[in-house]
Amino acid sequence: MNTPHEMDVLVVGAGPSGVAAAVMAASLNLRTVVVEADSVGGKLHVIGALENVPGNWSTGPQLAEALAADLDRLQQADRCSIVQGHATRVSGYDDRAELVLEDGRVLSAQLIVVATGVAALAPPDADWISAPARMSVPPLWRTNPADLAGRTYVLGGDRPLGTWLRTHPNCSTTLHVLCPPADDYKIAEVAGDDRVRIAPVSHVVLSPMTYGDEWSLQVKDRQGERKSYVVKTLLNNLGNKPAGLEGLASSEDGYCPPGKQHPRIRVAGDLRSAQFQRVTTAQGSGAEAVLASYYASVLKPC
Ligand SMILES: Cc1cc2nc3c(=O)[nH]c(=O)nc-3n(C[C@H](O)[C@H](O)[C@H](O)COP(=O)(O)OP(=O)(O)OC[C@H]3O[C@@H](n4cnc5c(N)ncnc54)[C@H](O)[C@@H]3O)c2cc1C
Structure with missing residues (x-):
């Protein structure tokens, strides 16, 4: 050779x-x-x-x-x-x-x-998310449905969402997908899946809670209204x-x-x-x- x-x-x-x-x-x-x-x-x-x-x-x-x-x-x-x-x-x-x-x-x-x-992409890389440097969130595509606990939030509407839903047709957990405007065109392929709730957002502030393994989310929607959540399961689907x-x-x-x-x-x-x-x-x-x-x-x- x-x-x-x-x-x-x-x-x-x-x-x-x-x-x-x-x-x-x-x-x-x-x-x-x-x-x-x-x-x-x-x-x-x-x-x-x-x-x-x-x-x-x-x-x-x-x-x-x-x-x-x-x-x-x-x-x-x-x-x-x-x-x-x-x-x-x-x-x-x-x-x-x-x-x-x-x-x-x-x-x-x-x-x-x-x-x-x-x-x-990690959360600090996304321009619509404020998050501490080097923060990582587990990727959606590696997640086993059995590991989902409580209300499940997904950061971003990238295409692996559709693949994940097809891979796990029997998973009945509802995924709350925080979707920035740039992902609107990608989310169309899962719009008909009733396990998905799309939350159109303009900005999200993300931080780990001081105690426990939960996350604090401050979400600003596309009309400028703000809401805060503490969530147990947060998954990365940022692209x-x-x-x-x-x-x-x-x-x-x-x-x-x-x-x-x-x-x-x-x-x-x-x-x-x-x-x-x-x-x-x-x-x-x-x-x-x-x-x-x-x-x-x-x-x-x-
Ligand atoms: C979760 C998920 C689900 C998907 N589902 C689908 C689907 O259902 N249908 C579909 O059509 N597509 C799907 N895609 C997209 C598809 O996987 C990609 O479009 C495709 O793999 C791109 O091929 P590629 O060869 O360009 O890059 P990749 O598949 O990313 O391969 C790049 C290769 O380059 C190597 N590499 C990277 N940097 C270096 C370096 N510096 N030096 C040497 N080697 C390097 C990597 O190790 C890797 O082996 C999915 C992607 C993901 C993440």
Whole structure:
């Protein structure tokens, strides 16, 4: 197998978009390396019920396993290799692109596809929440219905809400979802579920109670009316922030539009924008990132 610095294509991130990019690159006989910080499959590992991905997959982990098998097969055929590592910086030059890893390694290739996805927002990151720095709240998508106690509040109306409800069809707990205006367009998909009560809010002040494991919430609704609650169960469903690398061009919202990047750097999957964050769009954009460079003659097979 070639050493990583002799690669044609470096793919950063082995979620659905990175794996699609790697499979496409290998199919074009391009020497391919995938750099992954954690495990193959990315966010698929947290999707308990998958209903919008063709191929008869019913859960994300099933599909993640199949993607890992694809990469294994390519590795065994000496058409792709996987490097375990955390990428920090990417740079584009006339004749190559370079990737720097946290441990100091520098890898170079004709093309780098960055498919690092998004990372979870914490309450202090959200502009509609005032909360102590470093405060964390358990994520909704990891919550077992059996652990819900008392009235249950959810911070934010991001899409994992719909996935969670589909994953737990027999859970009858009512979820009180504090929804900022920016999440209105996402909440439509759960509007028909009678286990969800939407509370449209403009601002929330959040603090842990001094004693016990409860939370104090001061909620301002969209008409400016304020209410205070002490709640036992509070869950994070705030959404994500882009997990880009240093050296990528980004928009004001932190996402990294493909069209803004150096010709030897392509962005694929969730990292492109807050919209279109789906498994199949991630896969399509990963494959397209490689093909677009191939046909633009950025890639020259040796
Ligand atoms: C709870 C939940 C439920 C969802 N439900 C659905 C659903 O039902 N249907 C649907 O279509 N979509 C769903 N999604 C969205 C879907 O998971 C994403 O759109 C998709 O996984 C995006 O793929 P990606 O490859 O862009 O990123 P990811 O899947 O996030 O993969 C990114 C990969 O990059 C790696 N990485 C990150 N940073 C670095 C770095 N610096 N160096 C090296 N590697 C790095 C990560 O470890 C990860 O493996 C859901 C998401 C969540 C969180």
